[in-house]
Amino acid sequence: MEQTNPEIAASIRAAGIQTNYHDQGAGFPVLFIHGSGPGVSAWANWRLALPELAKSFRVIAPDMVGFGFTERPAGMTYDLDAWVDQALGLLDALGLQKAHIVGNSFGGAIALALAIRHPDRVGRLVLMGSVGVPFPITPGLDAVWGYQPSLENMKSLLDIFAYSRALVNDELADLRYRASVRPGFQDSFAAMFPAPRQRWVDAMASAESDIRALPHETLIIHGRDDKVIPLSNSLTLLHWIERSQLHVFSRCGHWVQIEHAARFARLLEDFFAEAAE
16 A cells, blocks of 8 residues: 555655655754666665664655655756755755765765855765766666666666665566556656766856865765776766765675665764764
């Protein structure tokens, strides 16, 4: 039954968009922004990390507009401006002046742009397998954004996402496939990144001068074997962001938060705990 779906949580209007979001724990707020895979939701992306981080912080994870169980307004333009406005609108709606921001892949580009445009609203920044800098689109990302719903196509995508086949069993493929064909999900997804897709990589990028000017302590995380977003993106971010550090996981694809869940959670806990010292 739909009402028992763990992906559906609280709902609030953020920048005029009725937003589905998870809100757990207490303490300094941490906003988690998910990636852009087909059928994705905040819960699908962050389900392993949220309970761990909620032991020490208030963790907030919205479904960005066009994804998950957030409202899909008619005539919506899905672009970086809209997603940044929604993230900022969520902080406003919750009465939060400042939060740490964690961005995964596509969500990294949103986190980066949010920190650039509203630096006073961001405490510390975490960018994981992040978009947001210029790079030639990979065959992996082109396949993700070009997904056409079928169980076989979803199995192929999961092989691209994860380093280990043990993580991408048929049960997970079936779960993500069924998520991708829920009413409205594929319509909005297909409208976001039509071919040629290099232009959407470019549209998600922030200017080098703006990234170099970021004052925030930044933790950059990447899987060495990522086939979706190249490791070179994170090396670029490391060179451009003055107060940054990079942690690379070997034997890891695009899903650090799932493939190395316990280590990922500890990294974030330690990084955020330093801010309170």
